[in-house]
Amino acid sequence: MAWEFETDPDFAEQLAWIDAFVREEVEPLDLILQSPFDVDHPLNRRFVRPLQAQVKARGLWACHLGPELGGPGYGQVKLALMNEILGRSVFAPTVFGCQAPDSGNAEILAVYGTQAQKDRYLQPLLANDIVSCFSMTEPQGGADPTTFTARAERRDDHWVLNGEKWFATNARYASFFLVMAVTDPEAPPHRRLSVFIIPKDAPGLEIVRNVGYGDRDPAHAYLRFTEVAVPLDHMLGGQGDGFVVAQVRLGGGRIHHAMRTIGKARQAFDMLCDRALARISRGEPLASKQMVQEKIADSWIELEQFRLLVLRTAWKIDREKDYNRVRGDISAVKAAMPKVLHDIAARAVYIHGCLGLSNETPLAAMVLDSFQVGLADGPTDVHKVTLAKQLLRGRKHSQGLFPDYHVPTRRAAALARYGLSGDEAGLKAAIA
Numbered sequence: 349m350a351w352e353f354e355t356d357p358d359f360a361e362q363l364a365w366i367d368a369f370v371r372e373e374v375e376p377l378d379l380i381l382q383s384p385f386d387v388d389h390p391l392n393r394r395f396v397r398p399l400q401a402q403v404k405a406r407g408l409w410a411c412h413l414g415p416e417l418g419g420p421g422y423g424q425v426k427l428a429l430m431n432e433i434l435g436r437s438v439f440a441p442t443v444f445g446c447q448a449p450d451s452g453n454a455e456i457l458a459v460y461g462t463q464a465q466k467d468r469y470l471q472p473l474l475a476n477d478i479v480s481c482f483s484m485t486e487p488q489g490g491a492d493p494t495t496f497t498a499r500a501e502r503r504d505d506h507w508v509l510n511g512e513k514w515f516a517t518n519a520r521y522a523s524f525f526l527v528m529a530v531t532d533p534e535a536p537p538h539r540r541l542s543v544f545i546i547p548k549d550a551p552g553l554e555i556v557r558n559v560g561y562g563d564r565d566p567a568h569a570y571l572r573f574t575e576v577a578v579p580l581d582h583m584l585g586g587q588g589d590g591f592v593v594a595q596v597r598l599g600g601g602r603i604h605h606a607m608r609t610i611g612k613a614r615q616a617f618d619m620l621c622d623r624a625l626a627r628i629s630r631g632e633p634l635a636s637k638q639m640v641q642e643k644i645a646d647s648w649i650e651l652e653q654f655r656l657l658v659l660r661t662a663w664k665i666d667r668e669k670d671y672n673r674v675r676g677d678i679s680a681v682k683a684a685m686p687k688v689l690h691d692i693a694a695r696a697v698y699i700h701g702c703l704g705l706s707n708e709t710p711l712a713a714m715v716l717d718s719f720q721v722g723l724a725d726g727p728t729d730v731h732k733v734t735l736a737k738q739l740l741r742g743r744k745h746s747q748g749l750f751p752d753y754h755v756p757t758r759r760a761a762a763l764a765r766y767g768l769s770g771d772e773a774g775l776k777a778a779i780a
């Protein structure tokens with residue numbers, strides 16, 4: 349099979365349009381509006397809606413979805429090329445109808461939702477008339493879902509939820525929450541949880557407080573559920589299917605974050621280069637100093653390596669048509685992402701001196717964001733473990749006292765194969 353690094357001309361034209369549109373029309377909104385998830389805010393309605401209409405007219409709305417859900421079904425490679433542009437702007441994913449966590453929530457509603465659930469929640473979500481929240485993490489544990497205790501019990505014709513959730517992004521704007529809760533405490537660990545659709549106004553659902561990170565908008569909620577009752581048809585997927593359902597949204601979510609992170613890291617790289625050329629120190633631009641040149645070269649190499657890994661993973665997903673079959677590659681991308689963003693943004697901060705550390709460039713916030721992409725959707729450590737397990741699965745290993753690649757053992761076998769004696773005299777005799 350051929351290896352291809354070119355974009356087909358029709359799509360290249362779309363990308364050029366997206367690039368100019370994001371730069372000229374969307375990036376300015378990042379500087380004046382608060383949150384893309386505050387869909388009812390009058391300024392969002394005034395400025396974001398007309399841009400969304402242009403994206404729809406261009407056939408670029410919700411590109412992560414297939415035609416049955418109103419997207420063009422581009423596949424992951426095209427999505428990667430597009431998302432690396434959208435990653436430059438906070439508002440761009442919303443303008444293009446592919447913002448997390450709604451994109452992943454829409455995917456699982458599409459796959460597991462009943463017709464009634466789709467009509468009530470999926471359709472307005474796809475239109476960005478409402479936004480949603482996915483709530484899995486609990487205060488006592490995030491990386492290990494087997495520690496979750498929020499409980500859903502069946503009482504007559506209702507499920508009743510009790511417990512607490514933590515760092516639920518966009519809860520304050522969400523019209524509904526997808527919540528993982530324990531339904532089967534005695535089942536094997538990965539069959540204990542189920543997913544529920546909880547409307548925002550369900551009695552007993554409380555936002556204890558909203559939490560931010562660094563000086564970021566406090567967009568992540570500490571939630572409490574006290575006797576929250578929902579009808580039986582508010583379960584998404586089957587009882588005990590929580591892990592399976594979550595994996596569908598997390599697979600896509602992780603690779604899409606990685607695609608957007610390429611865009612953000614490239615912004616940091618561009619700022620690094622700009623400052624290196626523009627700043628004069630001791631009579632020459634910073635760009636003339638070898639230690640600065642090393643920072644530029646290392647940053648470019650890391651960014652391009654990462655981009656290729658993301659694109660190859662996207663290509664594999666398109667071929668396999670199943671996130672689970674590409675799980676190791678997705679974990680590799682997820683584990684690589686925070687370091688690439690961190691290292692490039694940190695070099696750019698440093699080269700900018702105190703300006704870089706200030707809140708007058710986006711660079712210091714990008715360093716903080718690198719920790720966010722390392723934690724959200726599972727910490728790097730856990731993804732490395734997943735990858736290593738997959739890489740080792742099914743591998744045969746040496747059985748002898750010395751490994752199969754032990755040089756003296758292999759040499760003895762090679763000599764025996766050619767009927768040679770191993771000493772110098774024997775080799776000379778063979779030549780004669």
Ligand SMILES: Cc1cc2nc3c(=O)[nH]c(=O)nc-3n(C[C@H](O)[C@H](O)[C@H](O)COP(=O)(O)OP(=O)(O)OC[C@H]3O[C@@H](n4cnc5c(N)ncnc54)[C@H](O)[C@@H]3O)c2cc1C
Nearest residue numbers: 482483484485489490491515516517723724725726727729
């Ligand atoms: C910006 C942001 C947004 C988020 N949004 C959401 C959301 O919308 N919904 C939601 O449910 N959650 C959300 N989260 C929570 C996120 O999923 C958790 O932070 C993550 O799963 C880790 O859980 P924790 O923070 O409790 O850390 P812990 O589970 O306590 O882990 C802390 C650290 O311990 C180490 N560690 C943990 N397990 C292992 C292991 N197996 N091997 C080696 N080391 C390990 C790692 O270094 C890890 O970083 C969000 C997080 C962030 C930062």
